[in-house]
Amino acid sequence: MSVAELKTKLKQVESEAVAALARAQSSQQLEELRLEFLGQKGTLTTVLRGLGLLSKEERPQVGELANLVKERIVNALSARLNELYQIELNQRLAAEAIDITLPGSGHSLGHVHPLTAVTTEITNIFYGMGFTLAEGPELETEYYNFDALNTPPDHPARDEQDTFYTSAGPQVVLRSQTSTVQIRVMEKQKPPVRIISPGRVYRNEEVNARKYPLFHQFEGLLIDRNVTFGQLKGCLNEFIRLFFGKQLKTRFRPDFFPFTEPSAELDSQCPFCLGSGCKTCGHRGWLELLGCGMVDPNVLNGVGIDPEEWSGFAFGMGIDRLTMLKYGVNDIRHFFSSDLRFLQQF
Ligand SMILES: [Zn+2]
Structure with missing residues (x-):
């Protein structure tokens, strides 16, 4: 792949990743996306391997963009993780809410015969x-x-x-x-x-x-x-x-x-x-x-x-x-x- 093709590919991976992360609905889904893009066999990793085929002069031109793309994906991931954590926390709090206005279910005390x-x-x-x-x-x-x-x-x-x-x-x-x-x-x-x-x-x-x-x-x-x-x-x-x-x-x-x-x-x-x-x-x-x-x-x-x-x-x-x-x-x-x-x- 040429420098231009690699740059296009990197931008494509970035926009796909950022869009997918924004749609994720659970921390479980986020983890799956992390593996899909950043994992050892992930999309970005695969593209980065292409860098090895470039010449010494060409490599820095793409490398800078590659680092930037990786950083943006990691940031998007961590931002969405925070959002989801808040959402899940709020859902749990709502589900476990205690209505303090309900009458208590106390045990009645007995008395002597x-x-x-x-x-x-x-x-x-x-x-x-x-x-x-x-x-x-x-x-x-x-x-x-x-x-x-x-x-x-x-x-x-x-x-x-x-x-x-x-x-x-x-x-x-x-x-x-x-x-x-x-x-x-x-x-x-x-x-x-x-x-x-x-x-x-x-x-x-x-x-x-x-x-x-x-x-x-x-x-x-x-x-x-x-x-x-x-x-x-x-x-x-x-x-x-x-x-x-x-x-x-x-x-x-x-x-x-x-x-x-x-x-x-x-x-x-x-x-x-x-x-x-x-x-x-x-x-x-x-x-x-x-x-x-x-x-x-x-x-x-x-x-x-x-x-x-x-x-x-x-x-x-x-x-x-x-x-x-x-x-x-x-x-x-x-x-x-x-x-x-x-x-x-x-
Ligand atoms: Zn009497």
């Missing part, structure tokens, strides 16, 4: 009166569940119809009351004693809206010198006031429990109708809330505490019943159904 909430509430009220927490096992011996609590062998509560006997060992039962903890504490701790003990208890009962074989009790025990029934009344009246958030009349009706003497059932004025009668209180105006009494001297003797020196009171209440009253729940089985439609209402 209503029975747990009420247990905590009752516990805190008695903490305020100087009681401390004591816990005991749910699997108990007949001794702690009955004998130590002054319950004679022929007492109906000991019947298999009422109590769950187990094969875990001889005379091992599922505790039917939290009063077992009283004995365990008094065996270890010398008076004065002031404890509360919430927990699960079990009774072999028919299931209905008010009864379930598993339920929850809250036990309280106070042992000190010169404890009176008046102090028991004062303590429980204060509890009723704080739990229902209002001053309610209470009455103590004589009752019987093997481990207290005298024993009483505490009724409170209905917190919903204030005594005038409503559905919750069965139109009686009063609610039976808990059992209580002065600790029987036999129980104190049994754990080596001298009843001449020490006396005390104890009380026990059903946590499930108090929770049902507090939240207007009409069926105890809801507490154990794990039905979210029920639980999410609290």
Whole structure:
């Protein structure tokens, strides 16, 4: 090829390359074009090989143009690469755009079971009166569940119809009351004693809206010198006031429990109708809330505490019943159904 032909060819390659690069739509296409024009077997490279056939005098005439053409193609390539980078970046940003005005998809926090909430509430009220927490096992011996609590062998509560006997060992039962903890504490701790003990208890009962074989009790025990029934009344009246958030009349009706003497059932004025009668209180105006009494001297003797020196009171209440009253729940089985439609209402 002559000098003139080579120069024409170079200009042709340049215009082809610049036009092709301007049309490229992706960095991938640009790379292909780079190989097509500047690669070892590329168009420009092929033309440049023709330079070797020129004479020494002719070579610089074309060489200068050749370098210029190569430089322009490289510049065009790099300019288009920048443009495409910006375009691709903008496309990616648009595709991944976050609409900060959309509501978030946060995880909802759970909450404690209503029975747990009420247990905590009752516990805190008695903490305020100087009681401390004591816990005991749910699997108990007949001794702690009955004998130590002054319950004679022929007492109906000991019947298999009422109590769950187990094969875990001889005379091992599922505790039917939290009063077992009283004995365990008094065996270890010398008076004065002031404890509360919430927990699960079990009774072999028919299931209905008010009864379930598993339920929850809250036990309280106070042992000190010169404890009176008046102090028991004062303590429980204060509890009723704080739990229902209002001053309610209470009455103590004589009752019987093997481990207290005298024993009483505490009724409170209905917190919903204030005594005038409503559905919750069965139109009686009063609610039976808990059992209580002065600790029987036999129980104190049994754990080596001298009843001449020490006396005390104890009380026990059903946590499930108090929770049902507090939240207007009409069926105890809801507490154990794990039905979210029920639980999410609290
Ligand atoms: Zn009422």
